[in-house]
Amino acid sequence: MRKRLLSEGAKELSYEIREIVKKADQLHDLGLPIHWENIGDPIEKGCQVPAWIKDILTKLVNENRSYGYCPSKGVLKTREFLAAQTNRIGGAQITANDILFFNGLGDAIATVYGLLAMTSRIIGPSPAYSTHSSAEASHAHTTPITYRLDPENHWYPDLEELENNIKYNPNIVAILIINPDNPTGMVYPLEYLKKIVDIARRYHLFILCDEIYNKIVYNGARAYALAEYIEDVPGIALKGISKEYPWPGARCGWAEYYNRSLDPEFDLFCRAIDNAKMIEVCSTTMPQLTIPKVLGDKRFAAHRTQLNELIGRRSSIISEILSEVPELNFNPTYGAFYNTITFKEGVLSNTQTLKIENPLIREKVEKWCEGVSLDYRFVYYLLGATGICVVPSSSFCSELQGFRVTLLEEDEDELRNVFSTMRDAIRSYVKSDKNK
């Protein structure tokens, strides 16, 4: 090529949640059955979408308008419905014009970070859902700026570190909150959210809040929506149907802009996001048409409650099995459907192994382990020895050594079996250290 093709930021793009699949597939081809604990797709794990939701879709499939483009910002009736839902909370008030539809939040995230000036930064949690941290790093052509979620304190954010980072880095223009959180399963207490809003107000920042798991809470938790606590600070909430219906294959999510009239520069930013979608024409029409019918249906709340109870039950089973392992930092979860479990400091080493009978699998795992961080090493051995596929926590923009699991296994016996096998593997892995 006459000139370099790739932008500097491209090397920051990585998504281990799917990368690990390539490795697991190689082992599967060698005859190893895989237990997928890597990806947050309830459908893949056997969750059944209720018949009444499928009926709504079937009717729409038979309507001709479902096949057309829709307005660039999204179907007007749907945006009116969503604006009314948000306004009912009683906090920030919006109109249909403050809502913009995307082809899933993946699209929204790429657009929002992509339009930021290269030197302007959004500080995000660590660990963080990698789509955010990769997009931020890619736009800035450097590593992300983060604040720590503390595994020793229920994964709540270290607010002092957050404020110090903001104070000493004038390029930070916004704070990212993921609530409920992926990958930790933590739900932010209201007092923390209010303190974050206070920091944003004092340093003239906006808040970007990913609320894709807003309705997925259990074990008595409540997830507060940004609209409820943002008061007079500019903000963008990101919402979607991937996890709530669940319908991740719909590729449908939306952004809600709060308080844009209070800050002209923030308003311009929101307009630019709208314009970017206009250039693309619009997002997928049919999933948007389902929203008032599904979220407005009396059966939806009961449907979500039932699914949440099941996730809460799985969360308790996993706690029962893993919380007693002394080498782990284990936090029970309250929202979303993940848990990140870390090893206590000094537990992992680069000589630990698990027994792998098949020599071809062993050879591959040994090769993959060359020069990788200690949590990747554990994850590869766990995969090779047991077929359990989890995601290393250092791939979530974090230095913590651990791994993320999902809480999606529908079959309770299989769930107990997978997590008991994992516990036993952890025990033998940490004891296998030749140097101890």
Ligand SMILES: Cc1ncc(COP(=O)(O)O)c(C=O)c1O
């Ligand atoms: C926190 C978070 N935000 C956004 C997404 C992406 O959602 P979508 O399916 O709408 O692209 C995910 C998917 O796992 C997620 O966990």
